[in-house]
Amino acid sequence: MDNIKKDVVAAWGRVHLYLEKKLPGHAIHAWFEPIVPTGFRNNSFVLEVPNQFFLEWIESHYRDDIIMAIEKTYSEKIEYKFLVTKEKKEKADSGISKTSFVETKPKRFNNLNLKYTFENFIVGSNNEFAKTASESVSNHPGEQNFNPLIIYGGVGLGKTHLMHAIGNLALKNNRDLNIVNITSEQFTLDFVNSLRKNKTIEFAQNYRSADILLIDDIQFFRGKEQTQEQFFHTFNVLHQSGKQIVLTADKFPGEMKGLQSRLLSRFQSGLSVDVQPPNFEVRVAILLEKADQNGLSLDYSTIEFIARHIKNNVRELEGTIIRLLAKSSLLNVEINNRLVTEVVKERVGGRIGNEVSIENIVKKVSEISHVKEDDIVGKSRKMEIAEARQVSMYLCRNIMGTSLSNIGMFFGGRDHTTVMHALKTINVKKSSDARMNKMITSIRKELGFSFL
Ligand code: ADP
Ligand code: MG
Numbered sequence: 001m002d003n004i005k006k007d008v009v010a011a012w013g014r015v016h017l018y019l020e021k022k023l024p025g026h027a028i029h030a031w032f033e034p035i036v037p038t039g040f041r042n043n044s045f046v047l048e049v050p051n052q053f054f055l056e057w058i059e060s061h062y063r064d065d066i067i068m069a070i071e072k073t074y075s076e077k078i079e080y081k082f083l084v085t086k087e088k089k090e091k092a093d094s095g096i097s098k099t100s101f102v103e104t105k106p107k108r109f110n111n112l113n114l115k116y117t118f119e120n121f122i123v124g125s126n127n128e129f130a131k132t133a134s135e136s137v138s139n140h141p142g143e144q145n146f147n148p149l150i151i152y153g154g155v156g157l158g159k160t161h162l163m164h165a166i167g168n169l170a171l172k173n174n175r176d177l178n179i180v181n182i183t184s185e186q187f188t189l190d191f192v193n194s195l196r197k198n199k200t201i202e203f204a205q206n207y208r209s210a211d212i213l214l215i216d217d218i219q220f221f222r223g224k225e226q227t228q229e230q231f232f233h234t235f236n237v238l239h240q241s242g243k244q245i246v247l248t249a250d251k252f253p254g255e256m257k258g259l260q261s262r263l264l265s266r267f268q269s270g271l272s273v274d275v276q277p278p279n280f281e282v283r284v285a286i287l288l289e290k291a292d293q294n295g296l297s298l299d300y301s302t303i304e305f306i307a308r309h310i311k312n313n314v315r316e317l318e319g320t321i322i323r324l325l326a327k328s329s330l331l332n333v334e335i336n337n338r339l340v341t342e343v344v345k346e347r348v349g350g351r352i353g354n355e356v357s358i359e360n361i362v363k364k365v366s367e368i369s370h371v372k373e374d375d376i377v378g379k380s381r382k383m384e385i386a387e388a389r390q391v392s393m394y395l396c397r398n399i400m401g402t403s404l405s406n407i408g409m410f411f412g413g414r415d416h417t418t419v420m421h422a423l424k425t426i427n428v429k430k431s432s433d434a435r436m437n438k439m440i441t442s443i444r445k446e447l448g449f450s451f452l
Contacts, residue, residue, distance in 0.1 A: 001040075001043070004040050004045075004074075004078075008037045008038070008039055008040045008045065011037070011040070011045075012035075012045055012047070014073045015045075015069045015070055015073050016028075016032060016035075018069040018072055018073050019032055019065060019066070019069045020032075022065060022068075022069070023062075023065060024332050026328060026329075026332065026333070026334050027062070027329060027332070030295070030296070030328070030329065031054070031057070031058050031061075031062060032062075034049065034050055034054070034295045035047050035048065035049055036048040036049075036085070038083070041081075043077070043078060043079060044079040044080055044081045045070075045080040045081070046080075046083060047080055047081065047082050048082075048083050049082050049083070049084060049085065049295075050084070050085055050293070050294075050295045051084055051293050051294060051295065052084055052115065053293070053294055053322065054084075055082045055084055057325070057326075057329075058082070059082065061329065066080060110167065110171075110179045110180070111181045111182065112164050112167040112168055112171070112179065112181050113164045114168060116160070116161045116162075116163075116164035116165050116168065117165050117168055117169070118131065118134070118135055118138075118165045118169060120293070121158065121161055121162065121165060122278075122282060122286045122289055124278050124281065124282030124285070125279070125282075126157075126276035126277060126278050126279060126282060127157070127158060127162075127275045127276065127278070129273050129274075130151055130153075130158075130162060130273040131162065133149060133271060134149065134151065134163075134166050134246075134273075135166075135169065137149050137166055137170075137244060137246060138165070138166045138168075138169035138170040138173065139169070139170075141170055141177070141211065141212050141243075141244035142211075142212075142242045142243050143242075145270070145271065146270060147242075147244055147245060147270050148235075148239070148244075148245035148246065148247055148266070148267060148269075148271075149244075149245070149246045149247070149270060149271050150246075150247045150248070150249060150253055150267055150270060150271070150272040150273070151163060151246070151247070151248045151249075151273055151274075151275065152248065152249040152250065152251055152252055152253070152272060152273075152274050153250070153274045153276060154250070154275075154312070154313070155250070155313060155315070156313035156314050156315030156316060157275040157276065157277060157278075157313065157314055158275050158314055159216070159249075159275055160216055160248065162248075162275070163181070163214050163246055164181070164214075166212070166214065166246055167179045167181050167212065170212055170244075177211040177212060178209055178210055178211045178212075179210065179211065179212045179214065180206075180207060180209075180212070180213050180214065181214040181216075182214070182216070183215070183216040183217055183220070184215055184216065184217050184218050184219075184220035184221050185217070185220050187207075187227070187231065188220065188221070188227045190203060191203060191226075191227050191230050192227075200230075203230075204230070204233070204234065208234055208237045208238060210243060211243055211244070212243065212245075212246065213234070213238055213243065213244070213246070214246045214247075215231075215245075215246075215247050215248075216247075216248050217248055217249065217250070218247050218248070218249050218259075219250045219251065221259060222256075222257065222259060223258045225260075228259065228260050228263060231263070232260070232263055232266070235263070235266060236266075245270075247267070252272060252274070253267040253268055253272055254268065277311060277313070278314060280307055280308070283306075283307035283310070283311070283317060284303055284304060284307045286314055286317050286318075287306055287307055287317055287320075287321065288303060290317065290321045291303070291321055294321055294322065294325060296321060296324070296325055296335075298324075298335070302335075302340050305340060305341075305344065306320055306340070306344055308448050309344050309347075309348050310344065310347060310348060316347060319347065320343055320344060320347055323343050323346070323347070324339065324340065324343050327342075327343060356399055356400060356447050356448075357400075358392075358396050358400075358402065358407075358410050360447065361392055361395045361396055361399070361443075361447065362377060362392050364443050364447060365388050365391050365392045365395070365443060366388070368442065368443055369384065369387070369388040369391070369439070371384055371385050371388035375388070376388050376389050376392055377389075377410065377411050377412055378412055379412050389411055389422070390422035390425055391436075391439065391440065391443075392411070393407050393419050393422045393423065393426075394422060394423050394426040394427070394440070395440070395443060395444070395447075397419075399444070399447065404416035405419075407419045426440075
């Protein structure tokens with residue numbers, strides 16, 4: 001045991017070696033190589049992992065394997081404990097301890113999700129103003145005209161993220177602040193329970209003692225008259241005493257239906273900022289960040305492919321990354337192009353294939369090869385024409401997975417063996433002939449399939 005303490009890296013290395021023999025290479029690569037053994041305390045290996053998702057994933061999928069590997073490597077009863085490596089930024093800031101113990105559930109303070117920070121919020125023209133206003137509110141709560149601050153916009157665009165980031169930064173600035181952070185649903189439930197238990201005074205006191213009140217998704221108050229009434233009074237008490245209020249909503253307050261007009265007019269006395277869907281560059285940046293957070297390295301072309309197809313919702317972008325990790329691990333396969341296409345297809349409801357058609361492919365091939373479309377689908381055996389036809393067939397199969405007989409039918413009623421021969425020919429040429437390789441790459445790129 002003392003030996004383990006002395007050289008924990010070597011000691012864990014022996015366990016790792018055992019795991020390598022038992023688990024598939026991609027699992028070792030994705031889940032075990034990123035682990036950094038940092039100590040041995042209370043008879044446990046202390047193992048650092050990059051993030052909470054990683055921690056939960058490895059615990060739920062590989063716990064038995066790890067226990068078994070330790071048992072087989074050491075005769076004593078030895079345990080292990082994962083720690084999430086703190087954000088790089090925090091490390092630099094504190095300079096003292098690099099890690100902190102985390103429970104299996106995300107660590108929360110006042111219900112604030114510590115994962116939601118300004119540092120990991122990617123800014124683009126779609127959300128820049130919302131982020132700046134939010135940061136300003138965390139640095140000067142209640143001091144400006146931004147009270148209430150209302151962050152509004154569609155689903156999955158970062159409203160909750162910003163609201164928690166406000167709470168997290170405000171607390172970092174001042175540990176003593178009483179931050180009450182709640183969803184409208186919880187607020188309503190709390191209120192109803194206080195009515196039931198005759199504790200409305202405690203309810204009111206609880207909320208009115210807040211220095212910063214954060215309420216998520218206030219559209220949930222729609223049509224709930226008595227809750228709105230309570231909220232109105234809470235709002236007034238806090239507002240009058242200069243406490244900061246931050247709300248999120250699905251719509252601009254002026255367009256909200258089912259909320260009392262006196263509430264809406266209060267909302268309009270503050271600042272409303274919107275979050276919009278991210279543009280292409282912002283989507284790429286978000287994907288890079290999320291892949292990094294999840295310890296996943298993806299080719300740029302893969303990232304670009306995902307960003308081209310998943311457009312409206314940041315949660316979906318994140319979901320795609322997590323789904324990729326999950327699938328590759330569950331199915332024991334590497335993250336390859338096929339898997340990426342499959343996952344993206346699932347998420348956009350199979351629309352990928354619909355965006356390109358055989359006609360489209362032929363049109364592009366015609367543009368690039370200068371062979372007429374009619375000739376490509378015709379009978380001529382002239383060399384350039386036959387080649388353009390073969391390239392088109394190849395791309396139909398490769399991008400859309402069209403069946404050999406359908407391809408044959410479209411290209412002048414040819415037999416499936418002719419199509420097979422075309423695919424083979426192009427495959428060979430692609431690796432031996434730089435011109436062919438370049439042509440195929442550029443057609444794919446134009447069709448939005450650069451990475452396949
Ligand atoms: P909303 O509350 O608007 O429905 P969330 O704040 O829950 O959306 O965001 C959904 C997910 O997308 C969260 O995991 C959040 O961290 C992430 N997200 C949203 N916008 C951004 C952004 N600009 N940068 C990084 N992550 C983001
Ligand atoms: Mg939300």
